[in-house]
Amino acid sequence: MAKAKEDESFKSQYANLSLSLRVENSNEFFDISAQNDMNESFDYSQKGSYIKIALLVPQKVIGKYTITISKSILSYLLFRNGDFDFEVFNCQDEEEDSILNSLKEIKSKGYKYLVAAMTQKGARIIALNERDLQIYIPTVNKMDVSYVTGPNIYFGGLDYFKQIQKLAEFSNEKIVYFKDQSPVSAKI
Template identity: 35%
Template sequence: MKHIYLIVAILFLFTACANKEMKLPNQNSSKNTTITNTNTNIYTPSSIFTQNNNEEEPEDFRIAIIFPSKVVGKYGNSTINSVIGYLLFQNKKFEIESFDSEDESFENISNTMDEIKNKGYKKIIALFTSDALSKIRNISTFSDMEVYFPLISRNDAYFITSPNFIYGAISYENQMKKLLELSTGDNAEFYEESSIGNMLKGIYERLVPNIVVNQNVMQSNNNFKSMVTNEKLKHTNLMLNTTLVKSSIILSQLYAYETENGAIMTTQLNFDPLILSLTQYEDRLNLILANSIEDTDPKLTELLYLLDTDIKYNWVNYSTLVGVNYLFSKNKNALIKNKIVNQEVLYNTHLYYSTKSSFKKLELK
């Protein structure tokens, strides 16, 4: 249904706004996409956009997005949509252009940044991972621009001190610290051998000196009877550093085999409404989830929903939204609750439990 709404909205924008122009140059190239909006009065049937009656127009909103498609391909489109949605919501003239560096090699990043510089962009959203930092520090082009990294935390970038770099990744460490406030007894962990699994495992082991059960969940295995019936698991507080599907199976089997564990805890990794449909309510009775995404303007949320972009549960999209808002407002508006201080986004961590059909915030006394 949302796709029907999107088609209607797009048709309306193109037919009802004679002075609005959206250009897609270089359509034969998969390297770049440019979208230009020259109108300041945009209307839609659902009133998502409002008329701007300010007599004085600020400088046009111009921003470039650079991403390595072979590394973060699954995030590229939704990140671009997050920025487009924000700029449309602002109801100002804007230009956004995407640049694909393909990978995180020094040569490709450097060449792509030269192209961005030659086109005069000063504000950049860079969808690189922490693995690219060692190359970025040696590319002088970055020093002339204000750059936001949605996927990198300042802890990952401890050896880069450039004042024009801003880091926006959520803090899994802070989320685990918050979850561990609920732990009053022994602690256990299930984790997967993956990049995210190993990262979470490392954080957890730094925070918890004595782990009673520290179990690797094999990716090829979906029968965890021997794991969940482990006598050592009884009455422990279990941290699930496993992906959504594995976590759902584990929760189901913990309940099915009547494991007498304490709190079951997990980070943003599993804060997803899909877990509500993959498990029964009884499976989740002891489950506590951490979330650092804040509520934002409902009209903006709906606009992004029409663009097939989720900012309620997808933290990368939300981080991008925080970043683009900061690049153009510098903490001066109340659209986004999170502030950026000392070159990093300040995230709060909230704990949630699940009802039969939703998540509810856990209020700690």
Template identity: 35%
Template sequence: MRQILILICLVPMFAFAKVQKISDIPPASINYIDIEHGNCDANCLQNLVNSGMEFSFLSRFKESNANNFLSNLYAKLSGNIKSLIAFGGLDGGSKNSSNSVKIAVLIPQQVIKGYSHVVSDAIFSYVISQNINADIKFYLSGNESSASLRNALSQIKRDGISLVVAPLTVNGARYIASNSDPNTFFFIPTLNYSSVGSSSGNIFFGGISYEDQVRELLNKSSSNLIIYHDGSYLAKTLNGYVEINSNNVIAKNMVDNSKRALFDTIDEKFNESDVFLNLPLSKTEFVINEISINKAKPKAYLTTQINYAPKLLTSIEYGNRENLYIANSISYIPSDISSTASLLGLDMEYNWVAYSTAIGIDYLYSTYSGANKQRVFDEQISGAGIRYDTKIYKTTRYKFIPIN
């Protein structure tokens, strides 16, 4: 049985009634003490990571036994973010990297913001859990201006890299489609092919298909439809998909940030209609609760991936969501990948960008690197995009359950 001793020295600050003085005693520190016998080499450390044994990994880690990916993981888990090797754009693979496959990650961090960490953590999760022989370099372009992307692509080419994961918006993807080297293969996890409509055979897209999700949801509806949306770009896109695929829309109501009471939008039509919620979770919660307060009972609530999150189960009372249908395109995730992601604080089961990123690097590495590695994800590439298996879910009191 593995035993880990964690020594934590907690020193309080003493506060006095009239004078406040900071203690001269050094601040609290955490040390991970290895009391197990034997040396834990890179394979041993890898097994601890794959098994989700975070504290064992932290206590048994030795820099001399680790490759750079394990060193990165240790730095992140121990809070020593400044020691991360890969995120500055340095070699991230095994320390003997002469035969490593080179993969670039192009991140316009000022544009995609928090998704920068989602993408990097998903890549770490895949690379560490699969123990692949790869050097990962991160290229931080800042934004998606032509100059920034041109400079990043030039540097990637100078570094001799032909496999690129690029979490971009539509503007960045269009630049890549028009200006990329046809011998360089790109995977864009943040967009569906329909958003750009151009690939030239060297660009693959990992974004989920919201239109497929809308069509699947509409299969559950045989009534008039009332749409609630927040006026965002995504909401307008979803509204369009609903209206293209259904002739039953009788009303569209916008919910702004003030979340004003919806009394004037709720009437007798609701009891004979389905409500399509093209809203983020906080506004979905608000709308469902407002409808419930007004004693209206729609036949069904319909919503896409944007509301597939554990928080929905606690933020909306079960009685108000018994007739809620949610589309989800996230399927099987290998346990070693999900365990590693969990160590990094990433719940891949509910984050489609992370899921798409892991599928993308799996596809690029297994298909184009010459490493002769079998893919671990089931999704296939159809044309220039991932073909997802979209399922419709309902909720119990405590979890989501598929119904098709």
């Protein structure tokens, strides 16, 4: 377990950031306990709470994003000023066996909450095979999912179509778009 104390400047910066990350059309922060219909709830909104959370990454697929997402989770946990266990599990790739073996290990260590930084391929494998863990997939948007998911799966990826629509509302001139060979660029 780690109990962290943050300095006031970090606390202020994080509070400002979290104010800008409110759920669309809502005045409430994302609250997993209010959105799931599982038998247990999770409320980490109270300072001093405890959470045990795992991060699952296919490092060969997402590369440096592993560091970014780890830092984001740690920043949040430190800001909450509670006790926590946080462990990163590297499944290397998004092959079904790799992911399922990692999920088995995560559950065997007693984790109930998982952040899974996957592409659509890995997200699909997780969503179709895992019902016990509360899972947040920050890299895939729910609108991009064509399969049925359980009430334990939450998606947080950007809706690029809505984002472009919103930006277009503020545009009063010609728009230039630069693209590369990435999947996101192809999608846009």
